[in-house]
Amino acid sequence: xxxxxxxxxxxxxxxxxxxxxxxxxxxxxxxxxxxxxxxxxxxxxxxxxxxxxxxxxxxxxxxxxxxxxxxxxxxxxxxxxxxxxxxxxxxxxxxxxxxxxxxxxxxxxxxxxxxxxxxxxxxxxxxxxxxxxxxxxxxxxxxxxxxxxxxxxxxxxxxxxxxxxxxxxxxxxxxxxxxxxxxxxxxxxxxxxxxxxxxxxxxxxxxxxxxxxxxxxxxxxxxxxxxxxxxxxxxxxxxxxxxxxxxxxxxxxxxxxxxxxxxxxxxxxxxxxxxxxxxxxxxxxxxxxxxxxxxxxxxxxxxxxxxxxxxxxxxxxxxxxxxxxxxxxxxxxxxxxxxxxxxxxxxxxxxxxxxxxxxxxxxxxxxxxxxxxxxxxxxxxxxxxxxxxxxxxxxxxxxxxxxxxxxxxxxxxxxxxxxxxxxxxxxxxxxxxxxxxxxxxxxxxxxxxxxxxxxxxxxxxxxxxxxxxxxxx
Numbered sequence: 339x340x341x342x343x344x345x346x347x348x349x350x351x352x353x354x355x356x357x358x359x360x361x362x363x364x365x366x367x368x369x370x371x372x373x374x375x376x377x378x379x380x381x382x383x384x385x386x387x388x389x390x391x392x393x394x395x396x397x398x399x400x401x402x403x404x405x406x407x408x409x410x411x412x413x414x415x416x417x418x419x420x421x422x423x424x425x426x427x428x429x430x431x432x433x434x435x436x437x438x439x440x441x442x443x444x445x446x447x448x449x450x451x452x453x454x455x456x457x458x459x460x461x462x463x464x465x466x467x468x469x470x471x472x473x474x475x476x477x478x479x480x481x482x483x484x485x486x487x488x489x490x491x492x493x494x495x496x497x498x499x500x501x502x503x504x505x506x507x508x509x510x511x512x513x514x515x516x517x518x519x520x521x522x523x524x525x526x527x528x529x530x531x532x533x534x535x536x537x538x539x540x541x542x543x544x545x546x547x548x549x550x551x552x553x554x555x556x557x558x559x560x561x562x563x564x565x566x567x568x569x570x571x572x573x574x575x576x577x578x579x580x581x582x583x584x585x586x587x588x589x590x591x592x593x594x595x596x597x598x599x600x601x602x603x604x605x606x607x608x609x610x611x612x613x614x615x616x617x618x619x620x621x622x623x624x625x626x627x628x629x630x631x632x633x634x635x636x637x638x639x640x641x642x643x644x645x646x647x648x649x650x651x652x653x654x655x656x657x658x659x660x661x662x663x664x665x666x667x668x669x670x671x672x673x674x675x676x677x678x679x680x681x682x683x684x685x686x687x688x689x690x691x692x693x694x695x696x697x698x699x700x701x702x703x704x705x706x707x708x709x710x711x712x713x714x715x716x717x718x719x720x721x722x723x724x725x726x727x728x729x730x731x732x733x734x735x736x737x738x739x740x741x742x743x744x745x746x747x748x749x750x751x752x753x754x755x756x757x758x759x760x761x762x763x764x765x766x767x768x769x770x771x772x773x774x775x776x777x778x779x780x781x782x783x784x785x786x787x788x789x790x791x792x793x794x795x796x797x798x799x800x801x802x803x804x805x806x807x808x809x810x811x
Contacts, residue, residue, distance in 0.1 A: 393552035406480035418472030451566035469581030479586040495599035500613035501588035510610045519672045522619035524626040529649035533614035535579040538642040626652040692737040704798035727802040740780035759788035
């Protein structure tokens with residue numbers, strides 16, 4: 339039987355990356371034994387290790403790392419400071435697995451600094467700072483997260499929903515809806531200023547150490563916290579914060595704020611938290627003000643985090659936005675709706691995608707719109723949006739027709755296109771020579787008759803209402 343090069347590579351990966359049972363046994367014996375308590379120095383080096391549950395062995399287990407590798411590859415993502423792409427990971431681990439694993443086990447491994455990128459925050463001018471770890475560091479972080487997550491899941495609050503298995507923003511909204519239905523009509527809208535960027539390393543390590551009794555794992559996490567970032571080719575140290583962009587960051591963020599969750603639960607408060615978005619529900623404005631003051635005090639004095647006092651407020655629930663949603667009451671029933679700001683953001687995005695200056699071809703534009711519409715509907719489908727979607731669809735179709743009219747440009751092109759779309763010659767000639775503006779023409783009966791809804795669908799466009807009815811039959 340002929341063996342292909344790919345089969346040879348896979349076989350090598352099985353041998354070098356997955357290893358053999360004999361190697362595992364020897365490895366296990368060489369690492370056996372207990373160590374003294376951990377000590378993290380200013381140089382981020384653990385001088386002595388404590389090994390109670392052999393957590394690092396579980397993290398670096400070949401089976402766990404293989405799962406982590408698959409996850410990183412499936413998530414794709416950009417390259418780090420070393421330039422290595424995710425499709426190069428398997429070959430790299432095949433060649434370097436033994437050395438990489440040994441360096442981690444010996445405490446000699448040093449993560450690379452993250453590559454700084456900035457993305458628009460909430461579709462606005464403000465930027466969200468992300469740190470893109472190298473692909474190898476992403477695998478190790480993912481391997482850590484896979485082992486630690488089940489340990490912390492049993493500790494996390496039922497009122498915490500962000501970045502957790504089998505939990506979603508929809509569940510958070512439904513829970514809030516129930517609180518409001520029960521008469522909790524005031525809420526504390528808590529805003530943590532640059533949460534991930536301001537997490538105190540010492541406090542986080544202290545909290546982690548209560549659960550993680552393997553000092554080598556604590557040391558490894560601390561190294562990632564202090565790995566630094568490359569900005570414009572220059573290295574910058576990280577003395578605080580958890581860099582967003584790595585697989586471990588969401589878990590560490592939840593571990594820190596779980597301290598707040600436990601305090602709120604102990605005080606009997608109704609609340610919902612999704613990552614750093616927090617709503618605490620109350621029955622009166624007076625109690626809400628008191629709870630806000632106490633919560634701010636705990637967050638700043640005990641967790642050493644910063645509260646944005648300008649954005650943190652108490653108000654009636656109908657006026658507040660949570661995860662893009664808001665609430666209203668009709669006939670005694672609390673209902674979910676989309677917050678006006680979320681609608682503005684959606685229309686702004688559609689406007690960009692249907693703008694001629696965006697640089698999309700007639701083949702690309704429907705694809706981009708389709709992806710956006712599907713994602714938007716899948717997220718906001720729990721709200722009352724049927725009437726909204728009809729209005730949005732009409733507006734979007736008008737914008738698409740305007741794009742085509744602009745593209746046709748010349749009188750001759752406009753005339754021939756209208757004829758091909760079934761418009762009689764006299765009307766086609768009249769409209770081809772019109773001096774009316776693009777936006778006005780896009781709403782004309784001629785454009786509706788030529789570029790009909792069905793015609794646009796045949797050109798691969800989908801509309802909000804159609805997809806909403808598809809996912810909500």
